Amino acid sequence: MARRGAERAAPIGAACGALALLGASVGYFCADAPLRREPLSSHLVEMVVWSIASLVLGPLLGAIGSQVVRKGLIGMFAGLAVPAGAVAQTLLLRVSEPGRTGAHTTAEAIVCVAAAAVAVFVLARTLRARRLMDVPPEPGARTPTAEAPIARSVMDDHLG
Secondary structure, eight states, X not given: OHHHHHHHHHHHHXXXXXXXXXXXXXXXXXXXXXXXXXXXXXGHHHHHHHHHHHHHHHHHHHHHHTTTTSOSHXXXXXXXXXXXXXXXXXXXXXXXXXXOOHHHHHXXXXXXXXXXXXXXXXXXXXXXXXXXXXXXXXXXXXXXXXSSOOOOOHHHHHHO
């Protein structure tokens, strides 16, 4: 049942991913131009390129993100996609040495530390879920039935 819901979430996640990334890209350029005291038209080519990239990559990232709630390896890999992408972007799109400042190094360190923390959380959640699946119920423990289901919180679905 949960698997079927996660599979249904992928197309919705894909649409949301495209819209969110497109909105973030356009919003970035619309905010950046006035802050730099430049006309928006000077960023038009870049905005179109990033908008196309958003429409191409957004659905993939949204579909992956919609699977984070799944338990097991699929949920784990989906949960690791964002921290891995953040580190990859940080390291691949580095500011070149002549324009590099201490703020760039600090920002890169913050991104890498935050990504590592998220990765540890995702891996711990996956291991916890696996351990809970391997533990047999204690004698006399309540089990869900049609007459008296055990109450679950929304966080149970997200934390494993």
